[in-house]
Amino acid sequence: MVPVVYQDGHALLQRVVCGRFSNNAYVLVCRATGEGLLVDAPEEPEKVLQALQGVRVRAILLTHRHPDHWAGLASIKTALHAPVGIGEADADGLPVPPDFVIADGQVFPFGRLALRAMATPGHTPGSTCFLWGRYLLSGDTLFPGGPGHTRTPQDFRQIVESIRRHLLVLPEETVVLPGHGEGTTIGKAREEYALFASRPHPPDLCGDVLWAG
Numbered sequence: 001m002v003p004v005v006y007q008d009g010h011a012l013l014q015r016v017v018c019g020r021f022s023n024n025a026y027v028l029v030c031r032a033t034g035e036g037l038l039v040d041a042p043e044e045p046e047k048v049l050q051a052l053q054g055v056r057v058r059a060i061l062l063t064h065r066h067p068d069h070w071a072g073l074a075s076i077k078t079a080l081h082a083p084v085g086i087g088e089a090d091a092d093g094l095p096v097p098p099d100f101v102i103a104d105g106q107v108f109p110f111g112r113l114a115l116r117a118m119a120t121p122g123h124t125p126g127s128t129c130f131l132w133g134r135y136l137l138s139g140d141t142l143f144p145g146g147p148g149h150t151r152t153p154q155d156f157r158q159i160v161e162s163i164r165r166h167l168l169v170l171p172e173e174t175v176v177l178p179g180h181g182e183g184t185t186i187g188k189a190r191e192e193y194a195l196f197a198s199r200p201h202p203p204d205l206c207g208d209v210l211w212a213g
C-alpha cells in the first residue's frame with residue numbers, strides 16, 4: 001500500500017518508501033490529464049512503477065547524485081521512457097549521462113500543474129529541492145531536526161546558506177518531505193534553526209549535525 005501524502009480533485013502526491021535506506025520517491029500526478037513527474041528513483045523500482053501505473057510521466061527528476069537516490073533509475077527509465085534530469089554539478093555522478101540538467105528556478109509542468117526547482121548546494125554540489133504548492137521535496141538537504149550530511153566545514157556552511165536563503169523563507173505551513181524518513185514543516189525548521197544560530201559553534205563543524213546538538 002502506497003501512502004498518499006496529499007490528494008484533492010486536481011492532484012495526487014504520493015510518497016513511495018523504497019529500499020534498505022528508506023528512500024522516499026515522490027510521485028506527482030495532475031488528475032485532470034494523467035500527466036505526472038517522478039522525484040528520485042531508488043532501489044525497489046517495482047514499487048515506484050506500481051505507483052505510476054496509468055500516469056504519463058513527463059520527467060524523472062533527481063534530487064542529487066548519491067546512488068541510493070538513483071539505484072532503480074535504469075529499470076524505471078526503461079519502463080517509462082521519460083527524460084532524466086539532475087542539477088548540473090551532480091550530472092557526472094550518474095551511471096549514464098542525464099537527458100538534461102536542471103537550472104535553478106526551472107519550472108517543470110505536468111498537466112495543468114507545475115513544480116519548481118531550487119538549487120540548494122551543500123550535501124552535494126548539485127543538490128536540488130523541488131517546490132509544489134505548499135510541499136517542498138527537500139532531498140537530503142533538510143530533515144526534521146537538522147540539515148543533511150556534509151563532508152567538510154565548507155560544505156556545511158554552504159548547506160546552511162542554501163537552507164537559510166531558499167528554504168526557511170518559504171511560508172511556515174510548507175510541508176518538508178525529505179529523501180528519507182518522515183517530514184517536518186518550514187515553521188518547525190525555522191524555530192530549530194533560530195536556536196542553532198543563537199549559539200556559538202566550532203569552525204570545523206560538519207558531518208551529521210543536529211540544530212539542537
Ligand SMILES: [Zn+2]
Pocket residue numbers: 064066123140
Ligand atoms: Zn545523499
